[in-house]
Amino acid sequence: MNYTAQLDDALQRLHDEDRYRTFIDIERERGNFPHAVWNKPDGTKQPVTVWCGNDYLGMGQHPVVLDAMKEAVDATGAGSGGTRNISGTTVYHKRLEAELADWHQKEAALVFSSAYIANDATLSTLPKLFPGLIIYSDALNHASMIEGVRRNGGAKRVFRHNDVEHLRELLQADDPNVPKLIAFESVYSMDGDFGPIEEICDLADEFNALTYIDEVHAVGMYGARGAGIAERDGLLDRLDIINGTLGKAVGVFGGYIAASAKMCDAVRSYAPGFIFTTSLPPAVVAGAAASIAHLKTDQALRAQHQTQAAILKLRLKGLGLPIVDHGSHIVPLIVGDPKHTKLMSDMMLEGFGIYVQPINYPTVPRGTERLRFTPSPVHGPREMDALVGALDELWAHCALNRAELAG
Numbered sequence: 001m002n003y004t005a006q007l008d009d010a011l012q013r014l015h016d017e018d019r020y021r022t023f024i025d026i027e028r029e030r031g032n033f034p035h036a037v038w039n040k041p042d043g044t045k046q047p048v049t050v051w052c053g054n055d056y057l058g059m060g061q062h063p064v065v066l067d068a069m070k071e072a073v074d075a076t077g078a079g080s081g082g083t084r085n086i087s088g089t090t091v092y093h094k095r096l097e098a099e100l101a102d103w104h105q106k107e108a109a110l111v112f113s114s115a116y117i118a119n120d121a122t123l124s125t126l127p128k129l130f131p132g133l134i135i136y137s138d139a140l141n142h143a144s145m146i147e148g149v150r151r152n153g154g155a156k157r158v159f160r161h162n163d164v165e166h167l168r169e170l171l172q173a174d175d176p177n178v179p180k181l182i183a184f185e186s187v188y189s190m191d192g193d194f195g196p197i198e199e200i201c202d203l204a205d206e207f208n209a210l211t212y213i214d215e216v217h218a219v220g221m222y223g224a225r226g227a228g229i230a231e232r233d234g235l236l237d238r239l240d241i242i243n244g245t246l247g248k249a250v251g252v253f254g255g256y257i258a259a260s261a262k263m264c265d266a267v268r269s270y271a272p273g274f275i276f277t278t279s280l281p282p283a284v285v286a287g288a289a290a291s292i293a294h295l296k297t298d299q300a301l302r303a304q305h306q307t308q309a310a311i312l313k314l315r316l317k318g319l320g321l322p323i324v325d326h327g328s329h330i331v332p333l334i335v336g337d338p339k340h341t342k343l344m345s346d347m348m349l350e351g352f353g354i355y356v357q358p359i360n361y362p363t364v365p366r367g368t369e370r371l372r373f374t375p376s377p378v379h380g381p382r383e384m385d386a387l388v389g390a391l392d393e394l395w396a397h398c399a400l401n402r403a404e405l406a407g
């Protein structure tokens with residue numbers, strides 16, 4: 001066996017399909033978000049504006065967060081020094097979990113290494129808690145949910161994206177007495193569309209199923225206290241398990257679930273992905289807790305975020321560019337093939353100092369390759385003008401189509 005040749009083949013396949021991923025090496029500048037410095041492959045540096053980050057609210061540079069992190073480092077050192085079970089549970093972890101439980105109006109919360117791990121660990125553990133469990137999973141659920149459902153050894157049914165009628169058919173076809181769980185998202189990050197939370201909760205009630213929602217692209221940004229779409233829509237009490245991240249709008253790192261005290265206790269006790277890993281560093285946890293405490297009251301920041309997204313969408317639509325607009329903060333611009341998408345991204349970066357990563361298959365279906373913009377309160381009129389001008393010029397240069405009416 002020639003292992004190197006096998007690796008060459010695997011990598012070549014990605015190149016052949018134009019989906020080999022290139023990482024752009026950037027250093028963000030604290031206090032100056034969304035500006036950053038691009039360390040180019042030739043060793044030189046170029047200033048860039050980041051338009052594809054998931055630090056949706058700029059909390060990654062907020063003084064409240066940075067001060068809490070510095071204080072925790074000074075007080076306790078760098079790492080936590082252990083798993084949650086063996087010396088790695090600190091007052092900071094307890095405080096963050098209390099903050100999260102309060103945010104989502106649940107009895108308890110559990111912090112994981114990331115929301116990816118929280119999804120994977122929880123969904124792969126649930127069949128141990130509910131033998132015979134069938135998981136009904138939205139077709140466009142994030143890879144971490146798919147992985148958790150796939151690994152759990154239980155039964156799964158995949159319903160067409162946001163199709164509650166299809167979900168109903170699948171629920172109806174199964175034994176009413178077996179345990180069931182419906183797993184879905186509140187904001188799907190590639191199109192920026194919303195899950196039909198209330199309808200899914202109604203079905204869950206009708207078929208006596210549990211509900212599991214991923215609010216990763218909503219926490220911090222929606223609802224009176226920023227707890228997400230379920231809070232905004234008054235549905236928090238109808239969701240059994242809420243998953244969120246601390247790495248996007250919260251601006252730090254980590255993930256979690258919020259649920260009943262019993263559910264959290266059981267997942268805490270059975271999920272290998274929670275048990276057998278070092279807990280997050282206290283400084284990270286302290287920063288996340290400070291960020292959430294702040295976000296609970298900063299409605300102005302959320303309003304500013306939505307305003308920036310609305311302005312960008314309006315301006316791009318005005319140019320006739322084919323953006324997808326489902327009313328969320330995410331602005332996908334469909335280019336439609338991987339070569340052009342990569343080319344546009346490269347030209348934006350090198351020619352205009354605008355960094356937006358191309359999104360290709362398998363993250364999105366073939367033929368819908370796109371640039372995905374994430375406007376935030378730190379993107380001002382200057383950054384917006386530069387982006388809109390660059391897109392207008394490049395779209396013409398690449399002779400790409402414009403829609404009569406995008407949306």
Ligand SMILES: Cc1ncc(COP(=O)(O)O)c(C=O)c1O
Nearest residue numbers: 114115116142216245247254255
């Ligand atoms: C819908 C969804 N769920 C979960 C995750 C994982 O979040 P984290 O970055 O905290 O692992 C992501 C990350 O991009 C996501 O988009």
